[in-house]
Amino acid sequence: MREMVQQIGEVVIAELRAAGYMESTIGQYQKSIKALSVLAEPGGGVYTVSLGKVFAAMTTSPRTGRFSAQRRFDFCRLVRLFDSYMATGQVDLATQKRGGGGAWPGSEELAALARSWAAEMVQRGLAAATRDAYGRVARAYLVFLESRGLSCLSEADGASVLAFLASLRARWAVSSLPWLISNFRPFLKFTGRTDLVDALALAGVRRHHTILPVLDDQDLEAVVRACGSQQVRARDAAITLLAVTTGLRACDLVSLRLVDVDWRTQTIAIVQQKTHNPLTVPLAPLVASRLADYILDERPASADDHVFLRVKAPHTRLGDHAAIHRVTANIFAKAGVADVKAGSRLLRHNAASRLLRAGVAVPTISAVLGHASPESTNIYLSVDHDRLLECVLPVPAGARS
Structure with missing residues (x-):
């Protein structure tokens, strides 16, 4: 018909x-x-x-x-x-993620390798965002091999890895290359090709740990004040306040479900998307108030049990970390804070630094942030100026002249 x-x-x-x-x-x-x-x-x-x-x-x-x-x-x-x-025979109104997952190799052997890597990542229990990042880089390399006339990995050598990275320099910022390599290395290890893994070291790309930015007291007060007002949506206020006070990752904010909120104890209990470790964080009074405002008065009727939903139909969960960034950026703009990048990463760093300056022990901060390893928290020591000053040695008298 x-x-x-x-x-x-x-x-x-x-x-x-x-x-x-x-x-x-x-x-x-x-x-x-x-x-x-x-x-x-x-x-x-x-x-x-x-x-x-x-x-x-x-x-x-x-x-x-x-x-x-x-x-x-x-x-x-x-x-x-x-x-x-x-x-x-049905109209599919599901939202589409940006990017489309990247190109796939046409060679059957290379495509099979990409599928095997995807299955391996699922077997390892990697988070969806991690699987997407790892898979995208792996497939880009396999497509690159095809562009050079190779149809199987056995024909590739270490030079192909270096050439692949060189081809990306025109499209990637230099500061992003360490991130790309860290996403590429697990795939090369999966292939069992130690020569390809060793070639990554020859690229000479090093990760630089800069001093992390934080909000000063005035900016933080302005953000909290904006969240407590009626000038912003209760949803956006709740998301921003959760990030500010608990340091939850964007992926955990997106994945938060109604059953994760315990109103009796004023806590949120989740299994983290990145580490798969359980985590329980307290809800400050203002956070609980704005979250309740959203769920009771503003949240659209939907069969989706995620806490935070799209404002426009279809009323499903937020798409990804970019949605969280748009929300926090909007709050920062309304608060008049324009000199910082208003992402969940900044707010996570801010929460950690304030706990540190309050004298909270590093292992405790690690537990609050849900780090898989306490060593992950050491980077936040860079924002504790008072403790850093205690480590500075006095200048010798002879050197002053």
């Missing part, structure tokens, strides 16, 4: 309304459906997957004659919904 553009469009619009999409968003979909209907007219108004590909490729604005990112976004998202309906 042939499916008509107009008929599928009616189903899509009905599903969007049922899911609670804003009328302004639905209006944008309707405009795209109208444009797709015009394209389908020569074929009798019938929709096909090939027609969808042509429509999605129409990224040039007829008004300006230039590429339009908005046009590409609108047309591609409509085609995705139409294609899901054609394939399953």
Whole structure:
């Protein structure tokens, strides 16, 4: 049976309304459906997957004659919904993550190696974000090998590792290369090729531990004051306050579920996404108050049991750490704090440094932050100026002249 553009469009619009999409968003979909209907007219108004590909490729604005990112976004998202309906009879409104996971090698042997690495990471119990980062770099290397005419790993040598890293320098910041190598090394170890692992050391990339930034008292007070006001969403205030007071990672904030909150004891108990270790943190009165405001008055009705949901439909869990960064950046802007990068990493460092300056023992801070190893907390010693000054030796009298 042939499916008509107009008929599928009616189903899509009905599903969007049922899911609670804003009328302004639905209006944008309707405009795209109208444009797709015009394209389908020569074929009798019938929709096909090939027609969808042509429509999605129409990224040039007829008004300006230039590429339009908005046009590409609108047309591609409509085609995705139409294609899901054609394939399953259902309109798939699930949100799509950015990036798409990166390219996969075409060679069967290299593709099989990538799949084996993915299965191995699951077997090891690595967090989803970690698997994504490790897998993306591994597949990029395998695709690079293919570009050099290699179809299996046995044909690669240490020089291929160095050439791969060199190819990335044009697209990656130098400061990001240590992170990339740390994500690349586990895959090379998995292959059992010690020569490839040794080649990483020849790249000469070293990680530099800089002094971590923290909020001064005035900025912290402004952020907390903004979170306690009615100028910001209760959801955004609760997320920011949790990060400020507990130092929870962004991945744990995204994964937080309603059952993790114990209102009787005013605590949150989770299993950390990164370390898989259990962690219980207290809820300060203001945090508990704003979290309750969100859950009782602001949180959309949804079958999703994650605490923090998307404001716009579909009302599902937040996508990733980028969503947390947008929330905290918005709070910082409203608080008038503009000289720092308002990410969960900064807030995590800030929580640790304040505990340290309050005289809390490093092992205790390590437990509060949920570090797998107490040694991970040592980096926060760099912000404890008073203790660092105690380590400074006096300048010899003869050197002053």
